[in-house]
Amino acid sequence: MKIAVCIKQVPDTTDVKIDPKTNTLIREGVASITNPFDEYAVEEALLIKEKHGGEVHVISMGPPQAIEVLKNALAVGADKVYLVSDRAFAGADTLATAYTVAKTIQAVVGDVDLVICGKQAIDGDTAQVGPGIATRLGIPQLTYVSKVKEIDPAKKKIVVERLLENGREIVESSLPALLTVVKDINEPRLPSLLGIKKAAKAQIPTLTAKDVGADENRIGLKGSPTWVMRVFSPEARGGGGEVLKGELPEVVPLLVNKLMDTKFIK
Amino acid sequence: MARLIIDKDTCTGCESCIPACPFGALSMKEGIAVVDEKCTFCGACVDVCPVSAITLEKEEKAVTIDISAYKDVWIFIEHESGKVGSVSFELLGEGRKLADAIGCKLCGMLLGDKEAVDKFAREAIAHGAEKVYVMESPLLKEYRTDPYAKAAVDLIRKYKPEIVLFGATTQGRDFAGTVATTIEAGLTADCTGLDIEPETKYLKQTRPAFGGNIMATILDYPNYRPQMSTVRPKVFAMPQRDDSRKGEVLRETLQMTEDQIRTKVVEFIKGAEAVNLADAEIIVSGGRGMGGPENFKVIRELAGVLGAAVGASRAAVDSGWIPYEHQVGQTGRTVRPKIYIACGISGSIQHQAGMKTSDIIVAINKDSEAPIFKIAAYGIVGDLFTVVPMLTQEFKKRLGR
Numbered sequence: 199m200k201i202a203v204c205i206k207q208v209p210d211t212t213d214v215k216i217d218p219k220t221n222t223l224i225r226e227g228v229a230s231i232t233n234p235f236d237e238y239a240v241e242e243a244l245l246i247k248e249k250h251g252g253e254v255h256v257i258s259m260g261p262p263q264a265i266e267v268l269k270n271a272l273a274v275g276a277d278k279v280y281l282v283s284d285r286a287f288a289g290a291d292t293l294a295t296a297y298t299v300a301k302t303i304q305a306v307v308g309d310v311d312l313v314i315c316g317k318q319a320i321d322g323d324t325a326q327v328g329p330g331i332a333t334r335l336g337i338p339q340l341t342y343v344s345k346v347k348e349i350d351p352a353k354k355k356i357v358v359e360r361l362l363e364n365g366r367e368i369v370e371s372s373l374p375a376l377l378t379v380v381k382d383i384n385e386p387r388l389p390s391l392l393g394i395k396k397a398a399k400a401q402i403p404t405l406t407a408k409d410v411g412a413d414e415n416r417i418g419l420k421g422s423p424t425w426v427m428r429v430f431s432p433e434a435r436g437g438g439g440e441v442l443k444g445e446l447p448e449v450v451p452l453l454v455n456k457l458m459d460t461k462f463i464k
Numbered sequence: 465m466a467r468l469i470i471d472k473d474t475c476t477g478c479e480s481c482i483p484a485c486p487f488g489a490l491s492m493k494e495g496i497a498v499v500d501e502k503c504t505f506c507g508a509c510v511d512v513c514p515v516s517a518i519t520l521e522k523e524e525k526a527v528t529i530d531i532s533a534y535k536d537v538w539i540f541i542e543h544e545s546g547k548v549g550s551v552s553f554e555l556l557g558e559g560r561k562l563a564d565a566i567g568c569k570l571c572g573m574l575l576g577d578k579e580a581v582d583k584f585a586r587e588a589i590a591h592g593a594e595k596v597y598v599m600e601s602p603l604l605k606e607y608r609t610d611p612y613a614k615a616a617v618d619l620i621r622k623y624k625p626e627i628v629l630f631g632a633t634t635q636g637r638d639f640a641g642t643v644a645t646t647i648e649a650g651l652t653a654d655c656t657g658l659d660i661e662p663e664t665k666y667l668k669q670t671r672p673a674f675g676g677n678i679m680a681t682i683l684d685y686p687n688y689r690p691q692m693s694t695v696r697p698k699v700f701a702m703p704q705r706d707d708s709r710k711g712e713v714l715r716e717t718l719q720m721t722e723d724q725i726r727t728k729v730v731e732f733i734k735g736a737e738a739v740n741l742a743d744a745e746i747i748v749s750g751g752r753g754m755g756g757p758e759n760f761k762v763i764r765e766l767a768g769v770l771g772a773a774v775g776a777s778r779a780a781v782d783s784g785w786i787p788y789e790h791q792v793g794q795t796g797r798t799v800r801p802k803i804y805i806a807c808g809i810s811g812s813i814q815h816q817a818g819m820k821t822s823d824i825i826v827a828i829n830k831d832s833e834a835p836i837f838k839i840a841a842y843g844i845v846g847d848l849f850t851v852v853p854m855l856t857q858e859f860k861k862r863l864g865r
Contacts, residue, residue, distance in 0.1 A: 209488070209674070228488065234794075234795050235795065261500075261501045261502050262501065285501060288466070288501070288503060288504055288505060289466055289504050289505040290504075291650065292641070292644075292651065292653070293644065293645060293648065293649075293650065293651070296645060320674075320675060320794055320795075321673065321674055322653075322673055323653065323654060323672070323673060323675070324653035324654065325637050325641070325653060325654075326637075326640075326641040326644070326651060326653050327641075328641070329609075329638065329639070329641030329642045329645065330641050330642075330644075330645045332642070333613075333641070333642045333645035333646055334645060338609065338610065338726035338727050339609055339638070339642065340727070341634070341637070341638045342634055342638075344788070357730065360634075361634075361788075361789060362634045362635075363633060363634055363740050363741070363742040363743070364544075364545075364734065364735050364740045364742070364743075365732055365733050365734040365735040366732070366733045366735070367729060367731070367732050367733075368729070368730040368731040368732070368733070369727050369728065369729055369730060370727065370728045370730050371726055371727040371728075372726045372727075375726075380788070381788060381791070381795045381796070382787075382788035382789075418466075419466045419505055419522065422650075422685075423648070423649055423650030423684050423685055423687070423688035424650035424651075424652055424682050424683065424684050424685070424688075425505075425522075425682070425683055425685065426504075426505075426506040426507060426508075426680050426681070426682055427507075427668065427681045427682065427683045428507070428508075428511070428680070428681040429484075429486055429506050429507070429508035429678055429679070429680050429681075430678070430679050430680075430681075431677075431678060431679070432672065432676060432677070432678070432679050439825075439827075439837060439838070439839070439840040439841050439842060439843055440841065440842055440843070441832070441837060441842075441843040441844070441845060442842060442843065442844050446844075446846060446850060446851060446854060447854075449844055449846075450844070450851065450854040450855055450858055451858055453826070453842055453844060453855065454855065454858045454859060454862060456842055457803060457824070457826070457842075458862060460802070460803065460823075460824060462745060462746065462802040462803050462823070462824070463746065463770060463803070463859070463863070464771070
């Protein structure tokens with residue numbers, strides 16, 4: 199099994215705070231982490247490799263410092279990692295990003311059996327790049343995967359469970375295919391000491407738009423149909439709210455009154 | 465390529481731009497602002513600079529397509545298990561405003577087998593569609609990416625809508641990305657606000673990012689049409705249903721055979737819960753304060769009386785007290801009920817990312833300093849194991865249940 203995993207470096211929102219005065223994001227000292235959903239993607243690739251053999255190639259598109267998340271992937275056991283980074287990628291929306299990542303997979307991995315992505319990134323929250331990559335590669339997509347039930351590499355077949363709003367769907371697909379995974383799918387492993395040492399020493403290949411054969415008209419801002427017109431802070435929620443004071447036998451009926459008044463309770 | 469230019473002579477080194485950058489791309493060097501490679505040309509810094517020292521230079525793209533060929537507002541009529549998703553009706557309501565603003569038709573795009581399209585085309589018209597573009601095939605009976613994407617792409621290419629809106633549900637988000645990539649159009653995910661410029665017909669799509677900590681308004685370049693978005697359920701009001709409305713139905717047949725479809729649905733296992741989080745008008749959630757799996761009984765009892773869904777914080781899910789499908793928050797589901805009752809949930813920024821747009825938030829927590837109280841409309845400081853059963857009893861009494 200040749201598996202490609204796509205990961206993204208995102209700001210760790212655990213550290214993100216809102217300035218109460220200006221209501222803007224305070225980013226100072228905010229660490230960058232691997233997008234949480236992508237850690238499940240890496241882990242699932244490693245689990246599949248352990249069961250069926252093969253290689254795990256991890257790709258990240260981003261600025262030079264995104265090399266850090268690739269080192270983490272190496273430390274937990276990825277076979278090969280690649281950074282695709284170029285000033286010409288800046289301003290890429292999901293269409294241009296999916297194009298760039300698909301080109302990278304074709305250039306460095308070649309014929310894949312499986313591509314695994316996280317469900318979405320926690321900074322952009324679009325969930326569009328996974329399906330975009332599948333479409334560019336011409337392979338089927340299985341999104342919101344909560345379990346890989348069966349893989350038959352010989353018959354080129356995969357069966358997965360997808361987590362939907364009102365239940366779980368069991369779907370069978372031909373391989374190669376692209377999966378986007380949710381948190382439920384596994385428990386990501388921690389890196390070993392040896393892995394960390396190995397990753398620290400590793401030279402990580404950095405590829406440019408030219409290296410992956412990307413058409414300059416389809417990348418970055420130039421290849422993006424959408425653009426950000428304005429970025430602003432959301433309206434703050436009205437006031438700190440009302441903490442109902444008093445003894446519980448009085449406070450509880452008071453809250454019930456207030457909620458019954460909304461007419462939302464039927 | 466675009467460039468962000470900071471005029472060294474004008475910059476006063478006031479640092480206003482630094483916190484405004486959502487990507488942390490600006491810093492100070494020798495008293496003036498400098499930009500690094502993390503810049504995505506979003507322009508957030510341009511507006512905040514008090515001395516207008518920052519300009520964003522973008523390469524003008526020549527318009528090479530005939531925009532006038534694109535007209536009408538289309539709404540994807542999503543259905544599942546024999547029912548139209550309520551978000552599709554909400555979008556017909558909002559789509560009406562957009563269509564009126566630019567003087568075009570409001571249309572439905574409906575894909576399914578004969579039984580589904582016959583029934584749901586009428587429902588779409590009753591909720592405001594003037595015309596319904598239908599792709600009919602037994603292959604479209606249940607949702608699968610391949611036939612649905614092919615059907616939508618064929619209809620869009622042939623009839624050229626100006627705008628196409630999808631619900632930001634698992635179905636809508638699964639296949640809108642495929643459709644947009646195939647036709648190489650823009651797609652803005654998970655919008656919570658839509659507005660249109662009547663003259664240019666530019667759709668202003670507003671969406672939250674960074675877990676709702678910032679909002680961004682996105683536009684499509686005129687070289688790409690249709691303008692497409694997925695829109696979060698429960699943002700827009702449900703329009704009045706009127707079964708006397710008349711509308712036109714245009715039918716096409718899907719040019720595809722089963723062997724061209726690469727996936728097969730083996731089974732659907734319906735969730736054990738009576739009410740699911742996405743559809744729920746009311747959600748009762750439990751967090752770290754629950755202390756154990758058996759204690760979710762008190763949450764379930766209150767939810768049962770209110771006809772509510774049961775939610776949970778990441779802490780409760782990661783402790784193994786309740787399955788993942790109940791998790792609300794950044795790595796779980798994003799919900800927007802009318803009432804969200806948070807019990808024993810402190811309200812971390814990640815949890816808030818999944819629920820802070822709920823209409824009314826109620827917080828029940830022992831710790832009066834818990835951040836959840838900052839966003840709650842009503843709060844009770846107290847032990848949830850005392851307060852929640854009291855609430856259940858009181859609601860039972862009022863509702864006669």
